[in-house]
Amino acid sequence: MMNAYILISMQPGNSDKAIAEMRKIEHVEKISVVAGEFDIVIRVKVETLEELLEATNKIQMIQGVQKTTTQVIEKEIAL
Amino acid sequence: MKIKIRKRYLFFILAFSSAIFNAIGSAFDAISQIYIPDPWALGIACFVFGVIVSGLFSIIFSIPYKKKSLGAHTIDPTFKRVRLLKKQEVKYHLIAGFGNAVLTIGYFFLLSLMSGDVSIVLPFTQVVILYLVIIESFSEKDTPSLVEIQSSVIVTFGAILGSLTLSGSINVTALAIVFLVINPGWVLLSVYQRKLKMLKIDESPNDAINIRVWNVIFACMFTIIIVSIFDGIMGTSHVIAGIQAITDQYFWVFLLAITTFFAFVFYIRALGIGKASVTQAVKASLILFSLPVSLILGYYGIIPSFTTDPVMLVIKLMGIVLMLLGILSFALTLTKAYIFIRMKPGYEIQQTMKQLWNIKGVSRVTAVAGPYDFIIKIHTRTLVKGYERIIRKVESIQGIDDYSWQSVLKEWEDI
Structure with missing residues (x-):
């Protein structure tokens, strides 16, 4: 099992609709709308790299998504 | 497809559900008291039934259905099945169980001291929120901010005002029991239940159902030990009275045990998300939910009927408004x-x-x-x-x- 962050830059426009689409995607654990360099940060939980590709692919297919950057988590400390 | 909701909502849903179950439970508590007037015996009866009910429900919730347990579908997604304790849990369970026993015995001692009417000192158990804020400033990674301290104080005072009834008398011993026995017991219980919920068991988060089951078992054990020692010293026979009460008055105690079980399972799940002080503050909404319960109980004459004194009503209203404001500011400032x-x-x-x-x-x-x-x-x-x-x-x-x-x-x- 592995986790990854997908950082998303959006085109200005209908982000509500894009987020609604993202909420339906499998393996997506958390969606955060952020203010800063990026617009949306998604956390995914997948079994294989194949599934990660599947998830990023689906995200990129959503209208309004301009660019995605995937950050695979290697190690984690959390509360 | 799983549903994604906002975590903040989940936290409030859990804490409010716990408060609602608790409010209903308080009705069964009031009724049980009539049938089992000996508070020590009632305490033992509650815990023994607690063990039975929790064991029963945890077994039902362990039944697999569509690859997952029934419990995972309904109560806590991380629940797999009821299991034995892991080594790393035992220490925390001993402390949480002890806390629960101390708080319960303290409560029943208070009942017997004030011959049943604890209404005037009980509101002060809400001050436990402030104890938690202080404890957390040492133990949690995040020291409480001004907003948290403010909101906690507002909720605490609101809860005290909102639950005030002036039927009993107030005395120093009773207040000492609340501040030195009941509240510290509750602090141990909630802080260590939170620690348990945050533990990872076999790489996955700990579940609320197992925590509750084992907490009742430990608390029951400690209660029986403490009451037995008390019996031995004072020459009373509360343990035997407790066992008798179980066979005589099982119905109401049984209902009480069921509501307590669910109140705690939701509370423990909420503790897994929010700090103990914040969870406790949201749970103080119990006072709001218990209003309809006390109206009904008052109507049937089980407890003294609801006050119609305008001054008291204004005080209560102020208390409730304060409490809601405090809870709201917790919700909106994170x-x-x-x-x-x-x-x-x-x-x-x-x-x-x-x-x-x-x-x-x-x-x-x-x-x-x-x-x-x-x-x-x-x-x-x-x-x-x-x-x-x-x-x-x-x-x-x-x-x-x-x-x-x-x-x-x-x-x-x-x-």
């Missing part, structure tokens, strides 16, 4: 952020991770592969603190090349 960090080459990753983790307010540190080297998650009540306590510390870590702060505006999460 801000979250991500910080994306790039490192210079030539610095130890593990060591930097530890340094980042030691910063207060950091709830998650991840080392990642990609354009950035670390992504950390921040929880804070004020953005001012974000700069003072977090950015400065991040900047002071050697080896950090660049960072970017991303405030979270809205968040959805799998539950």
Whole structure:
């Protein structure tokens, strides 16, 4: 099992609709709308790299998504 | 497809559900008291039934259905089946169980001391929120902010006013029991239940149902031991009376045990999300939910009927408004952020991770592969603190090349 962050830059426009689409995607654990360099940060939980590709692919297919950057988590400390 | 909702809502749903079950439970509590007037016996009966009911429900919830247990479908998604304790849990369970026993015995002692009418001192058990705020300023990674202290004080005072009834008399012994026995017991119970909920068992989060089952078992054990010692010294026979009460008056105690079970399972789940003080504050809404319950009980003459004294009503109303405001400000003031960090080459990753983790307010540190080297998650009540306590510390870590702060505006999460 592995986790990854997908950082998303959006085109200005209908982000509500894009987020609604993202909420339906499998393996997506958390969606955060952020203010800063990026617009949306998604956390995914997948079994294989194949599934990660599947998830990023689906995200990129959503209208309004301009660019995605995937950050695979290697190690984690959390509360 | 699983539903994603906002985690904040989930927390409030859980804490409110716990409060509602508790409010209903308080009705059965009042009725049981009539049938089992000996408070010590009632305490033992409650715990023995608690063990039976919790055991029964946990077995029902362990039944598999569509690959998952019934419990995972309904109550707690992390629940697999009822299981034996792991070594790392035992210590925490001993303390939480002891806390529960102390608080219950303290409560029943209070009942017998005040010959049944504890209404005037009981509101002061809400001060436990302030105890938790103080404890957490030492134990949690995040020291309480001004907003948290303010809201806790508002909720506490609101809860005291909202639950005030002036039928009994007040005395120093009774207050001492509340402040020195009941509240510390409750602190032990909630702090250690939170620790248990945060533990990882076989790589997955601990579940609320197992925590509750084992807590009742330990609490029951400690209660019987303490009451037996008391019996031995004073020459009374409360343990036997307790066992008799179980066989005579099982119906109401049984209902009481069921509501208590659910109240605690939801409470423990909420504890897994929010700090003990905040969870406790939201749970103080119990006072609001218990209004209809006391109206009904008063109508049937089980408890003295609801006050119609306008002064008391105004005080109660003020208390409830204060409490709601306090809870609301807890809900609206939490801000979250991500910080994306790039490192210079030539610095130890593990060591930097530890340094980042030691910063207060950091709830998650991840080392990642990609354009950035670390992504950390921040929880804070004020953005001012974000700069003072977090950015400065991040900047002071050697080896950090660049960072970017991303405030979270809205968040959805799998539950």
